[in-house]
Amino acid sequence: MPLFEITYIAVFTIVLAFIFGTVLASFITCTAGRILAGMDWINEHSHCDTCGHQLGALDLFPIFSYVLLGGKCRYCGSKVPIRCLISEVLLGVVFVGVVLAHGMIDAVMVRNLLLAMLMMGISFCDIDGKVVHEGFTTAILAVWIGALPFVPEMKLYTADGVIACVLIAGGMMIYSYARTSAKKTGIDGKLIKLTAVYLLYTGLWEGAAALAATLIIWLITGRKKPVVPIMSICIIICLCAGERLFGSSVSAYVGTVYEFVRSFGF
Ligand SMILES: [Zn+2]
Numbered sequence: 398m399p400l401f402e403i404t405y406i407a408v409f410t411i412v413l414a415f416i417f418g419t420v421l422a423s424f425i426t427c428t429a430g431r432i433l434a435g436m437d438w439i440n441e442h443s444h445c446d447t448c449g450h451q452l453g454a455l456d457l458f459p460i461f462s463y464v465l466l467g468g469k470c471r472y473c474g475s476k477v478p479i480r481c482l483i484s485e486v487l488l489g490v491v492f493v494g495v496v497l498a499h500g501m502i503d504a505v506m507v508r509n510l511l512l513a514m515l516m517m518g519i520s521f522c523d524i525d526g527k528v529v530h531e532g533f534t535t536a537i538l539a540v541w542i543g544a545l546p547f548v549p550e551m552k553l554y555t556a557d558g559v560i561a562c563v564l565i566a567g568g569m570m571i572y573s574y575a576r577t578s579a580k581k582t583g584i585d586g587k588l589i590k591l592t593a594v595y596l597l598y599t600g601l602w603e604g605a606a607a608l609a610a611t612l613i614i615w616l617i618t619g620r621k622k623p624v625v626p627i628m629s630i631c632i633i634i635c636l637c638a639g640e641r642l643f644g645s646s647v648s649a650y651v652g653t654v655y656e657f658v659r660s661f662g663f
Contacts, residue, residue, distance in 0.1 A: 400500050410502060411493055414510070418492030419459035419485040421514045426484050429521040432530060448473035459485045488517055491633065498637035504547030509636065511540045512598060516629035519591070523625035529587035538594045557600035565604060566593035588624065595632045603639035607631040 400407050431438035443452040450472040456462050463482045470477060491513050499506045519533035541558075548554050566589055573583030596604040610631040615624055 398502050400496065400502055410496060414492040414496040415489040416459075417510070418489035418513075421492075422485040422488035422517060423457065423459050423481065425488075425514050425518040426481065426521055429518040429530075430525070432532065433522055433526040433528075445470045445472060445475065447475035459489075484517065484521075488514065491517075495633070495637060499640060504544055505549075508540055508544035508547075509633075512537060512636075513633055515540065516633060520623075520626035520629050523623040527623065529585060529591050529625055531587055531590070534587070534591045534594055537591075538597070541594065541597050554600075558597035561596040561599065561601040561604045562593045564601065565596055565608065566590075591625065592628070595628070599632060599636050599639065603635040604632070606639075607635035610635070 398406075400410060427443060428438045431441065443457060444450060445452065447470060450470070456466070456471055460482065463477060463485070466477075468477050468479065468482070469475065492510055495509045495513055496506060499509060515533055515537050519530055519537075522528055522530040522533065545551055545555065569584055569589050569592060573586070573589065575583075577583040592608070595607075599607060608628070608631070611624065611628040614627050614631070615622065618627075
């Protein structure tokens with residue numbers, strides 16, 4: 398349903414999106430931390446990293462708990478990293494941005510929100526552990542596949558994603574292979590896989606724009622920064638902007654090619 402037709406629904410959805418963003422940020426940063434530490438990330442209760450005290454509902458309220466407790470553990474007084482607060486506010490804002498850009502309450506909106514959440518998890522794994530965690534890549538792929546039946550013009554959308562994937566990620570693979578044979582450092586295979594999965598979401602033009610922006614930022618910032626957070630931010634911005642520009646994530650040219658092929662009676 399369209400978001401902006403009824404004011405109170407729009408306001409309600411935006412507020413809800415922010416709250417969901419903050420809650421899921423604590424969940425995903427916690428999950429990423431546990432995965433990196435090799436801990437059980439499903440069954441374990443949340444606890445303070447310093448004193449090990451199990452955290453209650455009052456300690457786990459996004460943003461409010463941090464502000465009310467002054468950024469400290471209620472039990473031992475040790476400092477809670479400021480990153481917890483930043484990630485909560487950030488994902489809240491990103492969720493609102495995704496909802497506003499999409500302008501519809503539907504499966505694609507939910508898909509993009511899940512993508513944003515998983516992007517945060519895989520970004521933290523890269524920042525802290527310097528790894529592109531394949532569990533997250535698989536989850537991002539699963540969300541894309543899960544959303545397929547609900548996407549309007551599924552064939553066009555899939556074709557656009559797959560074309561982007563083959564052309565750009567394929568190109569990256571060849572480039573990486575050539576460098577490795579020349580005994581230079583190629584692009585990390587896990588990074589290529591993640592890029593391929595991101596491209597399924599964006600399609601060719603938005604994907605190419607996002608990767609060009611990633612490359613420029615990475616070069617400007619001195620080539621050493623973890624690249625996954627930069628790429629994730631560029632991808633989600635181009636995905637949302639592309640949807641706004643084209644009305645859906647399907648680029649217009651694929652439609653043209655598709656119709657052209659169809660006109661021959663296929
Ligand atoms: Zn503590």
